[in-house]
Amino acid sequence: MSKRFLSSLLQAPRALRSEGNIVIKNGLMVSNSKFASVWKADYSKRVNKIVFEDEVESLPEGVNPGLYNEYFKFMNSTKLKDLGAILPRKSLLHTFLQKIQNKEEFELGLKLLERWRKHYVLPLSERTTWILLSKCQYLNDPEPLTRVLLDRWRYKAFPTDYIYTSIFKLISNSIHDLIAIEGQESELANKYLDDLFRLFASIPQYNLEQGAWAYSSLITSLVDSGMEEGWVRAVQVAEEAMVDSIPPKINYEAALKLQEEYAKRGDSTNSNVYKEMISNYNLKPKEPTHVAFDEEGRMYYKPIAKKTN
Template sequence: MAGKLDPSSPPERVRAELWSLFIATLLRVDKDAASPPRRRVLHWILLNAETKEELDMALTLTLHWRKNTFPITQATTHIWAQACVRTNYPDIFVTMLMDRWKYRQLPVVQTIAYFIRFLGGEAASAYAKSTESGDDMAIRGDQLLDDIFRVFALLPYYDVAQGASAYGALVEACCEINTEEAWRRALVASEEVLSCDPPQITLEALKALENRSRERGETEMADRYQSLATRADIKPTRKSEATFDKKGNLVPDKE
């Protein structure tokens, strides 16, 4: 593939330096290449991508990277999520997560929670714009809301627990979206875990439920969430950014 690409003719909205690096890396990804690329090359492209077209290019590289058994680490997947958030292009990350065997991503719960909250904000924005722009933005909002639950449902396939952090992000995202369907889903998701002992939810999610309930005039429900938030066994989301070691593995949080 790389041999058919012209290094001097980058596609529209792809910078020349990234295009040249992309082609050079494709040539070195081949199993028979004398000098294989280092993992940081893929990371560098993702960290510097500024457009959707540059991320599409990185997706092509990622596919070839995996086909030739170069490593994808937990850090790689987190950097992918950050790049998609930065360029406002969540669809490509959802695509990778939905096809585990093709892309072999390694998400950790911090990555998923971060991405789910982003999807919630994007869905809320799409629904808000639909009042001015019409049905297309409402359809986009519906898609993003569904993507939130698709991503959440994938966690067991990646051996990631659907615990308090994941459920908390799910509920927070739904509460940010001001639609009846999102609110219904927030209630269903929260009730699944509030019956556990201890409840598998975060303080931020309970606060989001309380605030949305009060906005809707549902005082009794709001008081219930406020009371639950006083429990000592319900913790806030950790605010520190996920960190990874030199091998790309998540460094566990210190208590």
């Protein structure tokens, strides 16, 4: 079998595929079994890690003093010596993250999240990861959540298909804004383009399927980025999604995006391919929904009621 585009792209130079399990080098991701063994072997070392005074003694520039005081108290109160230590209130992490107003405060939030995660007994949920997403959207900066999702051991995120789709879109918008100012050769825009594929590769690590939603989110984000290299990759990903599955792993939104982009580029032949796909597979637009959370912080979707006359 010939080497597929996504596999080959992820293999060079920073990733490899082995026995159907994607592993990203440099500690970005580990397999589930390795994750479990590393966690168990290193647990006592991690819970006994302390924060030295020079880590928290000076107020970082741009950080609200009140928020920093909360951070200082938390980091110093969680120098665990054993599992019998007094733990902070369960709402502290979410309350802190929701108060973040800039990148400097986000950095403190990620340090706090890492410490919280290392205690293991403290609750994390899909709601936690959604709060991180909402703050990235507020700051128009995809980097913090991208970092979290690509380091499962450090942060223990709980993403959903909605969270992945949303961070893909935020990265796409960031690429579009960057190339409008810096051009197609923007170093950061190209880094973000690679981040889309690194994030796509991380999806199975969270027990999520790389189904039509994942391929379609990736394709749509690549096309919308406005980057020529993004379009080249979108075409190759779409071809792979069509070959791999019947029906193809492409939803209505992605098929329509490809149809329109090919038409815009004067390629009526390929435009008609996706027009026929929509018709042949009776693809329909997604029903509008909004997210909500149960008492355990699990995300679910609620349909948006249609307006009546």
